[in-house]
Each structure stands twice: as C-alpha cells, then as structure tokens.
Amino acid sequence: MKGDTLIKELDCEILYRRKEGGTKDLRSFIASDLMSDVLLVDNEIDILITSLSTAQAIRTADIVSAIGVVIVNGKPVSADMKAAAKEFDITLLRTKLSTFQTCGIIHRLKEHAA
Amino acid sequence: MTIKDLTRCAQLKLVQEDFDDAVITGGYTSDLLSDVMAHAAADNVLITIQAHINTIAVAKLVGIRALIIANDREILEDMAQAAKKERIAIFCSTLNQFDLSVLIGQLLAKDHAR
Amino acid sequence: MIDKNIPIKAEDSASLILDLIYQLKIKDVMSRDLVVACAQDTLHHIKTLMKQRNVTGIPIVKKDRLLGILSIDDIFKALDNGYMDELAEKYMSKKLVILEEDMPLAFAISYFDKFKYGRFPVVDKDNLLVGMITSRDINVGLLMAINKEVSRMEEMLAQNAPVDAKNFRKVFRIRKYDFEHAGIASNRIKKLLTERKHDPRDIRRVAVAMYEMEINITVHSEGGTLTVAIDQDRAEIVAKDAAPGIENPELALQEGYSTANEWIKSLGFGAGMGLANIRRVSDEFEFQSSLGKGTTVRAVIYFKNKKGEEHDH
Numbered sequence: 033m034k035g036d037t038l039i040k041e042l043d044c045e046i047l048y049r050r051k052e053g054g055t056k057d058l059r060s061f062i063a064s065d066l067m068s069d070v071l072l073v074d075n076e077i078d079i080l081i082t083s084l085s086t087a088q089a090i091r092t093a094d095i096v097s098a099i100g101v102v103i104v105n106g107k108p109v110s111a112d113m114k115a116a117a118k119e120f121d122i123t124l125l126r127t128k129l130s131t132f133q134t135c136g137i138i139h140r141l142k143e144h145a146a
Numbered sequence: 147m148t149i150k151d152l153t154r155c156a157q158l159k160l161v162q163e164d165f166d167d168a169v170i171t172g173g174y175t176s177d178l179l180s181d182v183m184a185h186a187a188a189d190n191v192l193i194t195i196q197a198h199i200n201t202i203a204v205a206k207l208v209g210i211r212a213l214i215i216a217n218d219r220e221i222l223e224d225m226a227q228a229a230k231k232e233r234i235a236i237f238c239s240t241l242n243q244f245d246l247s248v249l250i251g252q253l254l255a256k257d258h259a260r
Numbered sequence: 261m262i263d264k265n266i267p268i269k270a271e272d273s274a275s276l277i278l279d280l281i282y283q284l285k286i287k288d289v290m291s292r293d294l295v296v297a298c299a300q301d302t303l304h305h306i307k308t309l310m311k312q313r314n315v316t317g318i319p320i321v322k323k324d325r326l327l328g329i330l331s332i333d334d335i336f337k338a339l340d341n342g343y344m345d346e347l348a349e350k351y352m353s354k355k356l357v358i359l360e361e362d363m364p365l366a367f368a369i370s371y372f373d374k375f376k377y378g379r380f381p382v383v384d385k386d387n388l389l390v391g392m393i394t395s396r397d398i399n400v401g402l403l404m405a406i407n408k409e410v411s412r413m414e415e416m417l418a419q420n421a422p423v424d425a426k427n428f429r430k431v432f433r434i435r436k437y438d439f440e441h442a443g444i445a446s447n448r449i450k451k452l453l454t455e456r457k458h459d460p461r462d463i464r465r466v467a468v469a470m471y472e473m474e475i476n477i478t479v480h481s482e483g484g485t486l487t488v489a490i491d492q493d494r495a496e497i498v499a500k501d502a503a504p505g506i507e508n509p510e511l512a513l514q515e516g517y518s519t520a521n522e523w524i525k526s527l528g529f530g531a532g533m534g535l536a537n538i539r540r541v542s543d544e545f546e547f548q549s550s551l552g553k554g555t556t557v558r559a560v561i562y563f564k565n566k567k568g569e570e571h572d573h
C-alpha cells in the first residue's frame with residue numbers, strides 16, 4: 033500500500049510530508065499510545081498510529097525507523113511535533129477516525145493490496 | 147454480538163470470568179486512560195495495554211463491560227479483583243493493539259452481516 | 261583555556277543566564293561585610309567611614325534593625341550646605357526599598373531597573389539586616405557562576421574528546437522534566453550509527469536502550485548524564501543521576517511497575533517498561549540504585565550483525 037492510498041482512505045490531513053514521501057510500500061503498522069510499548073517491538077515498523085500528539089511520538093518513530101505517524105481522533109498537534117516531524121523527516125498525518133477504526137481500514141487496504 | 151461471543155474466539159483468553167453479559171457494538175483502542183474517558187462508549191470493548199487497576203475505574207466510569215489486554219501483559223491480582231467486583235470481563239491476548247482492533251472489527255462485521 | 265567548541269551559543273547562553281538568575285539567591289551574591297552606623301553618629305563620622313571603607317552608602321541601624329540609609333549624595337548636600345556636624349537620623353532616607361535574602365537574583369536585577377538606587381539593603385526573614393547588594397555584587401556573582409558552568413562544560417568536553425576516529429565518546433546532560441529535549445540525544449546517536457552504516461537491528465537496540473535511559477532521567481530524577489562510548493565492536497551507555505534514587509530496585513525492574521504520575525503517563529511514558537526494555541535489548545545490563553544516592557544504569561550492546569548496506573528507509 034502506498035502512502036497516498038492511506039491518506040485518501042483515512043481522510044488524512046497532511047501536516048508534514050517527508051522528502052521521499054509516497055514511494056515506499058507500507059506493510060508494517062503499530063498502534064500504541066505508550067512509547068515504551070513501541071520500543072518493545074522488534075520487527076520493522078513503517079507507520080505509528082497514536083493519539084499521542086507530542087514531539088515524543090516523532091522521536092520514538094525515529095528510534096524505530098518508522099517513516100510516518102498518524103495522529104487519531106483529530107487531536108490538536110503541537111508546533112513542537114510539527115517541527116520534530118520536519119527535523120527527522122517523518123511524515124505526519126492526522127485523521128478524525130479513532131485508533132480502532134483506523135486499524136480496521138488499514139487492514140482492509142492491506143488485504144486489498146495483497 | 148455479546149461478550150459471551152468473544153469467549154469463543156481462539157485469540158482471546160478470558161482471565162476474569164465473573165461478568166455480566168452485554169451487547170458489544172464497537173471497539174475502542176487506547177492506552178491513555180484520559181482518552182478512554184473522553185471518547186470510548188459504554189457498548190465498546192476496550193483494547194489497551196494498560197493492565198492496571200485504574201483501567202477498571204475508567205471502564206466503570208464509562209460503562210464499559212469488557213476489556214482486552216494486548217501484548218500478553220500480565221494482569222495483577224488487584225486489577226482482577228476490582229473487575230470481579232464490577233462484573234467486568236477481562237480478556238488477555240498475545241496480539242497487539244493493531245491486530246486486536248482488526249480482529250474485533252472483523253467479528254463485529256461478521257455479526258452485522260448475519 | 262577556552263576551547264572554541266564550548267557549547268555556548270547565543271540562544272543557549274541567554275537561557276543559561278536566565279537559569280542562573282533564578283537559581284542564584286540574593287544571599288549568594290550580596291556582601292555580608294556590613295559597614296553600618298548609628299542614628300546618633302554625625303554626618304562627619306559617616307563621611308570618614310565611607311572614605312575608610314570605600315563605600316558609597318551606609319545603612320543606619322539599631323541592633324541589626326534597619327532605620328534608614330545614608331548615601332554619598334546626602335554627604336555632598338551636607339558639605340555644600342555646611343551641616344556635617346548634624347546627626348544621621350535627621351538626613352538619612354527612611355523610605356526604604358528592601359530585598360529579602362531568599363529572593364532569586366532576578367528580583368534584585370529588576371529592582372535596580374525599577375528604582376534608581378545604587379544599592380539595596382537585604383534583610384532575613386526576621387527582618388534583620390544581613391547584607392547589602394550593589395550591581396557590582398550581581399555582576400561578580402553572575403560571572404563566578406558562569407565561570408563555574410563553563411568549567412563544568414570544559415570538563416565535559418575533555419571527556420568527550422574523541423580517542424580516535426573509530427572510537428566515539430560523548431556525555432549528554434539530561435534535565436528533569438525537560439520533555440522538550442528528552443530523546444534528542446538518542447536520535448543523534450542513532451543518526452551517527454546510521455551514518456557509520458551499522459546494522460539496523462543493532463542501531464535499534466542501542467537507540468532503544470538509550471532512549472529509555474533518557475526518559476528515565478527526565479521523568480524520575482533530578483537530572484543527570486548519559487555517557488555514550490562507541491567503538492567498532494560495541495556501544496556502552498551509562499546513565500547516571502544524583503537523586504532521588506529508587507527505594508525498591510527489585511520492583512523497579514518488573515514490567516508494568518511504575519511510579520510515574522498521570523501527567524507523565526499522558527505523555528506516553530511511565531508504563532513501567534523502561535528498565536525491562538533496556539535489559540531486553542542489552543547484552544550486558546547493570547542497575548544500581550538506592551534512595552538518596554541516585555541511580556546508575558549501564559548497558560552494553562555488541563554489534564553482532566555485520567554492518568548493513570545503506571538503510572532501506
């Protein structure tokens with residue numbers, strides 16, 4: 033699945049788009065609001081789905097080499113977070129959907145792609 | 147779909163079984179209890195990694211009747227006791243928040259199609 | 261010796277001074293060597309005292325209680341008008357602006373700005389005179405504090421000096437509750453390892469261990485340091501903080517055990533996974549803590565995997 037499909041299907045607002053945005057095939061997703069929990073994961077992560085709308089979410093995404101963060105529930109995003117997204121060149125998206133809904137849609141998109 | 151239907155799901159292990167059955171119409175996935183308080187609905191099953199007695203307090207507040215602890219987090223005795231007192235079901239799963247959201251979403255969709 | 265690499269940038273130095281003027285108290289910089297006079301002393305006596313002790317203002321006291329201040333301007337007036345034999349109590353200024361010794365230095369600075377006096381008397385909490393403060397005292401006090409800070413930074417730089425190109429050593433200073441910067445040190449190390457083309461799995465282990473340590477210091481301590489040493493074979497990270505330490509280290513290692521408050525949890529931390537996470541990714545793990553003595557965590561990660569090709573992201 034490409035980033036554009038994700039953006040369209042989740043009706044995302046693009047807060048920052050990484051320089052090579054849209055090129056990678058997205059396969060691995062994680063949904064969590066606790067950053068230590070994200071750090072526990074051993075396999076590759078492409079996209080972090082979270083309601084944590086602070087710069088820490090971006091820094092955590094960078095540590096695990098994710099290329100994008102999706103903020104759910106239409107939560108307000110701090111200027112710090114946008115600045116961090118730019119600094120680490122990580123795509124930052126925002127959807128009005130909940131984590132539960134977002135995961136369901138992504139799963140359908142993955143099945144569709146496969 | 148009711149909580150009893152969830153007990154038949156192989157990926158979910160019922161760890162607190164003294165519960166009152168109730169209808170489930172949706173799911174809510176979050177690890178931030180304040181977020182659960184703000185957005186979850188009473189007929190949601192809560193998917194979280196917060197295996198903590200406070201989670202029961204929040205579930206009670208919102209009216210949630212069942213919760214699923216992701217990533218196989220250990221449930222401590224005080225949490226189980228509190229849930230028992232409130233007659234709230236606790237399930238445990240080795241799946242993460244993303245996969246549990248997908249799983250519950252699929253079960254709900256199947257139920258709806260019937 | 262001043263090194264051109266001392267990390268004081270324009271914006272940092274401003275914040276350093278801002279920090280200092282709130283950290284330092286008036287009692288840290290005021291002069292305690294008081295030159296005082298009594299209400300019954302003559303202006304002539306006070307003039308002599310000013311000359312002898314090289315001061316331009318003298319508090320007039322009765323048993324440490326401040327009655328007024330006589331300045332050199334008052335003496336000039338007395339000389340001009342010929343009343344040098346009269347008593348201090350008649351000409352001292354009684355409208356006093358007083359500072360308290362426990363106020364931050366910032367208060368004194370704003371007082372000098374607001375009132376056009378050259379000095380302010382300082383009293384303790386019982387309202388007794390304990391010192392005087394002039395703008396010179398503030399300058400000297402600040403310079404000494406900055407000097408100390410610079411030596412500390414130089415010390416850190418010395419520790420940071422690279423042994424050779426292959427070996428890397430750096431000390432990061434982590435502040436309490438500074439979530440704005442927590443994690444940045446880990447992001448930098450990750451970038452460095454990526455540039456050196458280490459295997460992504462090894463990079464991730466180092467970054468995860470370091471990030472958790474950074475967050476631990478930010479959340480739980482009064483501030484501390486992270487020392488990172490990297491050579492060809494391994495990365496060693498040592499987190500050290502001075503206080504407050506952990507009452508029950510055994511419990512702290514358990515997954516899910518957390519003493520973090522709701523505010524920290526709302527930031528996505530404090531799930532009680534930190535130490536367990538560090539241990540999980542490390543090849544060597546040491547953890548020492550005692551209440552009042554602070555905490556030290558040491559993690560070593562061996563670069564087990566061959567250096568990877570360019571990162572695929």
